[in-house]
Amino acid sequence: MDLSLSTETMGDRTIVRVGGEIDVYTAPKLREQLVELVNDGSFHLVVDMEGVDFLDSTGLGVLVGGLKRVRAHEGSLRLVCNQERILKIFRITGLTKVFPIHTSVEEAVAATD
């Protein structure tokens, strides 16, 4: 399955809904999307990963790159994920300490800290 991407604005937050597989082949598309959003002035991003079937280290690298970009503008990048197999990858790489991970888009949008 390929990667699907869509965006939606909620107040000052931009929701990026990701579906399919994020791997070495598809991750550049996600990177382009995140770079484009930051270049267009969206600095508070919520990446909804509920539709993601597969995530590898290339995908993690793109998310870390996105976080670096928004932080340069004092922004934020929050993740929405409830899938154990995806969460496991964040855990084994220690990235649960780097990304705020929420159980719903609503919760991520409401978060301020």
Place this chain on the structure above:
Amino acid sequence: MATVELRFSALPEHVRTARLVAAAVARRAGVDEAVLDEVRLAVGEACSRAVGLHRNVGISAPVKVLLIEEEKQFSIEVGDEAPHAVPGERAPGEVPGDAAETEEDEMGLAVISGLVDDVEVSAGEHGGSIRMRWPTAPPAALLA
């Protein structure tokens, strides 16, 4: 001899094929269903790394994946033909060529070592390999 041997051009789009084939062969070999996600991710990481290594130095040779069904265990070996710096040979204070590429490479290896208990990484000037092993269920357990 490998149960299944796969060779693919070092292109990112083929890594998914390698993941699917590896998971299918692992399932047939009796690797626990709960572990198949890990097999899929680990083999994807190893193949992505090999593809990156080949592309970085412009190697046209394919990436090789051996899927080996043995008694009580299933092994996957992902081989590349990229020349690797032998550990310890780098002069003190010398910085590797591309820091970003090295970081990605290390992240992939970090995921593999976090996922797979039995893993061996070897590298030399003519190429390297990552060998990963998982236990398989005995046939009786499969029939139960």
